[in-house]
Amino acid sequence: MRTDLPGERHEWLDDDAGPVVRPYTLTGGRVRSCADGFDLVAYVLAKPNPDLAAYPELHPEHRLLVELAGRGTPVVELAADLDLAVGVVRVLLGDLLSRGLVAVQQPPRATYLPDNDILKAVVDGLRAL
Amino acid sequence: MDSVRYDADRRGRRVPIALKILIAGGFGAGKTTLVSALSEVRPLQTEEILTGAGVDTDDISGVETKSTTTVAMDFGRITINDDLQLYLFGTPGQDRFWFLWDELAFGALGAVVLADTRRLADCFPSIDYFEQRGVPFVVGVNCFDGSQRFSLEAVRQALDLDPDVPMVLCDARDRQSGKSVLISLVEHVARQRGEAVSAV
Ligand SMILES: Nc1nc2c(ncn2[C@@H]2O[C@H](COP(=O)(O)OP(=O)(O)OP(=O)(O)O)[C@@H](O)[C@H]2O)c(=O)[nH]1
Ligand SMILES: [Mg+2]
Numbered sequence: 001m002r003t004d005l006p007g008e009r010h011e012w013l014d015d016d017a018g019p020v021v022r023p024y025t026l027t028g029g030r031v032r033s034c035a036d037g038f039d040l041v042a043y044v045l046a047k048p049n050p051d052l053a054a055y056p057e058l059h060p061e062h063r064l065l066v067e068l069a070g071r072g073t074p075v076v077e078l079a080a081d082l083d084l085a086v087g088v089v090r091v092l093l094g095d096l097l098s099r100g101l102v103a104v105q106q107p108p109r110a111t112y113l114p115d116n117d118i119l120k121a122v123v124d125g126l127r128a129l
Numbered sequence: 130m131d132s133v134r135y136d137a138d139r140r141g142r143r144v145p146i147a148l149k150i151l152i153a154g155g156f157g158a159g160k161t162t163l164v165s166a167l168s169e170v171r172p173l174q175t176e177e178i179l180t181g182a183g184v185d186t187d188d189i190s191g192v193e194t195k196s197t198t199t200v201a202m203d204f205g206r207i208t209i210n211d212d213l214q215l216y217l218f219g220t221p222g223q224d225r226f227w228f229l230w231d232e233l234a235f236g237a238l239g240a241v242v243l244a245d246t247r248r249l250a251d252c253f254p255s256i257d258y259f260e261q262r263g264v265p266f267v268v269g270v271n272c273f274d275g276s277q278r279f280s281l282e283a284v285r286q287a288l289d290l291d292p293d294v295p296m297v298l299c300d301a302r303d304r305q306s307g308k309s310v311l312i313s314l315v316e317h318v319a320r321q322r323g324e325a326v327s328a329v
Contacts, residue, residue: 039149039235039236040149040204040216040218040232040233041147041148041149041216043144043145043147045144072143072144072145074147074216076175076204076216077173077206079175079176080173080174080175080204084176085175085176085177086175086176086177087177105144107146107147107148107149107236116319116322118146118148118213119315119318119319120319121209121210121213122148122209122213122215122315123312123315123316123319125207125209125210125213126207126209126308126311126312126315127308127312129207129304129308
């Protein structure tokens with residue numbers, strides 16, 4: 001799926017940057033998605049018992065996403081599990097969202113959440129690890 | 130833990146609250162090491178895609194011909210309980226990947242800035258970044274072998290840190306040490322909200 005473009009150079013490409021890729025082949029070149037705003041730790045929840053056969057246009061990666069999101073899984077874990085870049089996963093999630101196959105739960109804004117109970121639970125939990 | 134709120138979707142499935150913590154610091158300061166030491170899962174990596182500098186992403190017509198590259202981000206997970214998970218993100222070290230930081234920092238609980246006393250200045254940009262955006266942070270002074278021991282007070286002065294920013298000596302390879310850095314961060318966040326979670 002990934003293809004190196006050995007001929008192309010950019011001044012900001014060097015050893016610190018990863019390989020040059022065409023990661024958006026899977027998305028048909030789409031880089032924008034209605035899932036763009038989703039946080040790395042937003043939970044994706046698949047619709048229970050989705051009828052994927054009704055959507056022949058979906059890629060195997062879409063189907064895997066629905067499967068992985070059955071229990072509710074954050075965007076970043078989906079990307080790691082599928083070994084796909086986060087940006088690609090967001091585009092695929094947008095496709096699933098627009099078909100009603102997944103729902104996304106954004107995390108609470110840390111500016112007003114978590115409250116003190118949560119912070120205390122985190123400290124206690126870390127101490128107990 | 131029943132006092133901890135959780136969200137449930139319409140079908141009643143419980144979704145844990147996921148809190149983001151950033152692990153920042155200069156090149157080679159121990160970010161990946163700390164995330165790995167703390168994570169309950171194998172150290173994970175994910176990638177974010179960069180398109181060429183200044184690419185107008187609204188114009189997707191020519192996107193397939195544009196070269197892109199990916200930046201790896203380390204991340205790790207700590208499950209506190211059924212309702213609470215911490216996600217640790219190592220920030221990319223290179224300055225030019227800073228726009229990724231905005232995404233990482235958005236909604237983050239706080240950050241750990243790892244300082245390597247052999248190259249203290251390397252963590253200035255991280256400190257500036259979190260100060261400017263009002264993201265609570267603590268400084269973990271990573272004790273590398275063979276590095277000269279400085280007093281924390283000397284490091285604080287060199288970093289020109291606010292007196293209320295906690296500083297902790299740490300060894301990024303050591304889980305217990307990493308845990309205490311995270312605890313001092315969460316306590317700092319709580320203090321900033323005027324609600325101490327423990328009597329320190
Ligand atoms: N002695 C000692 N060595 C450490 C410590 N933390 C990290 N190291 C070592 O320092 C080297 C660099 O650590 P990394 O975790 O890769 O640093 P990093 O911040 O992720 O580096 P970049 O991602 O390249 O910016 C590794 O060889 C680690 O084993 C520490 O606390 N003490
Ligand atoms: Mg690293």
